[in-house]
Structure formats: C-alpha cells, structure tokens
Amino acid sequence: MSRIMAFGPLAIEYDETVLRPRRWTVAQGRWAATLLPALPPGPVLELCAGAGQIGLLAVHGTRRTLVAVDASPTACAWARHNAASNGLRADVRETSLSDALQPDESFPLVIADPPWVPHDDIGRHPDDPVTAIDGGPDGLDVARQCVDLAAAHLAPGGSVLLQLGTNEQADRLGQAWGRVGLTEHSRYVVPGRGVVVHLRAARPA
Structure with a gap:
C-alpha cells in the first residue's frame, strides 16, 4: 500500500x-536549492536517489532537470511518478553507479544519498529494504563509489552534498x-539522524 507525505512543498508517494x-532530509534538499543560484548551469545529479524526494526538492522552482540514479526498479518507478506528479523534469536512470553516466557528462551539483548503515547493524532497521541501507562493513x-563518481563528473565550480550517518x-x-x-x-548534523557534508573541488596549491 502506498503512502503520501509532505516533503517541503512536494507531495512524495512511496511504498514499503x-x-x-x-x-x-528536507534540509538537504533545501540546502541544495540554496546552492544552485550560484552554481554553473546544467542538470542536478542525485545518486542513490530512492523515491527522488531530495533531488526533486532541490530543483523545485528552478528550470533545471534532475538526473536521478538508482539500481532499484521500484525506486526508479516512484522517482518518475513523483517527478511527474509534482510537475518536475527528471531523467531517471535504473542502473548501477558504474554504468550510470557517460564519460562527458558533468553536473554543477551532485547529491548523494548512499546506504550508510554498517552491515552488522541492518537488523536494527527491520522496516527498511536491506539494499537501501546496507553500506557494507563500515x-x-x-559512499566511496559516490565520492569517486561525483569527483569525476563535477563541473568546474560545482558542489557535492553527501549524506552519511555520523560525524x-x-x-x-x-x-x-x-x-x-x-x-x-x-557540515549539517542532525544528532541521531545523519550528517550532510558539503564538498567542493580542492583549490590548486
């Protein structure tokens, strides 16, 4: 059975x-939105997008397209649905991170929401799909894959917002x-909830 929740000004639908x-994570989407006016033109990339809510909130009220990547067919279906129902443009790609992008694609803003629960702790979250939370041993x-991909496809002057579990x-x-x-x-820290880290390209020495 699907549910609908308010996510900032958006209505986001999802199921189990x-x-x-x-x-x-509304704060992550809003933070992304505040960065966009000062960033170069181009679409916004969201890695491990799930139902797409964070990236969609980032592009809400702009003319930018969201490129949303997730390996889950159902997550991608919900991301497409949520983009359409909220009147937003999204290129949703159902694929692994390694196959998601063409070599020449670049993005002024990359949002990454990887699974970050250590494998031995996933039993503490029985209501969550394992593939959406299992971040491996640590x-x-x-997250490491997301960092590598973001760095390889970040436009000059661009930013990355990476969600993790802890400081x-x-x-x-x-x-x-x-x-x-x-x-x-x-960093933006919500104790007991998660951390969002703002990354930029390092300045030349």
Whole structure:
C-alpha cells in the first residue's frame, strides 16, 4: 500500500519497497536549492536517489532537470511518478553507479544519498529494504563509489552534498574525497539522524 507525505512543498508517494523518506532530509534538499543560484548551469545529479524526494526538492522552482540514479526498479518507478506528479523534469536512470553516466557528462551539483548503515547493524532497521541501507562493513562502501563518481563528473565550480550517518563516518571518508580532489566546506548534523557534508573541488596549491 502506498503512502503520501509532505516533503517541503512536494507531495512524495512511496511504498514499503523503497526507503521511507526521512523528514530531516528536507534540509538537504533545501540546502541544495540554496546552492544552485550560484552554481554553473546544467542538470542536478542525485545518486542513490530512492523515491527522488531530495533531488526533486532541490530543483523545485528552478528550470533545471534532475538526473536521478538508482539500481532499484521500484525506486526508479516512484522517482518518475513523483517527478511527474509534482510537475518536475527528471531523467531517471535504473542502473548501477558504474554504468550510470557517460564519460562527458558533468553536473554543477551532485547529491548523494548512499546506504550508510554498517552491515552488522541492518537488523536494527527491520522496516527498511536491506539494499537501501546496507553500506557494507563500515557503512561506507557505496559512499566511496559516490565520492569517486561525483569527483569525476563535477563541473568546474560545482558542489557535492553527501549524506552519511555520523560525524565519525565523515571523518573516516575524508581521505577518499581528498584523494579525488575534493575538499570539505561545511557540515549539517542532525544528532541521531545523519550528517550532510558539503564538498567542493580542492583549490590548486
């Protein structure tokens, strides 16, 4: 049975086959929206998009298209539905991260919402689809892929908003984004809920 929830000004529909939208992540979508006016033109990329709510909120009120990537067929179906029902433009791609983008594609803003629950802890979340929350041994397997992909396809002057579970995970992942030429600009922390890290391309030495 599907449900509909308010996500900022959007009405987002979903069911038990996808991760239930978390209300605290409205702040991530709004943060993305505030960054866009100062960023280069072009579509917004959302990795591990789920039902698409965060990326759709980011492009709401703009003329930008959302490119939403998720490996789950049902998540992609809901993302397409939610884009259409809210009158937004979305190119939803049902594929793995490794096959999602063409080599010449670039984006001024990349939003990444990877699964970040450590594998041994997924039993604490019995109502969530395993593939939507299982981040591997330390919770960062998919996040590392997102960082690599974002860095490879970030337009000059662009930004990345990466969602993680804890400050400790963000600290641990710092080496990964430093290795691919990204640097941390700021963080938004909701204790007990999650962390969003704002990354930019590192300035030349």
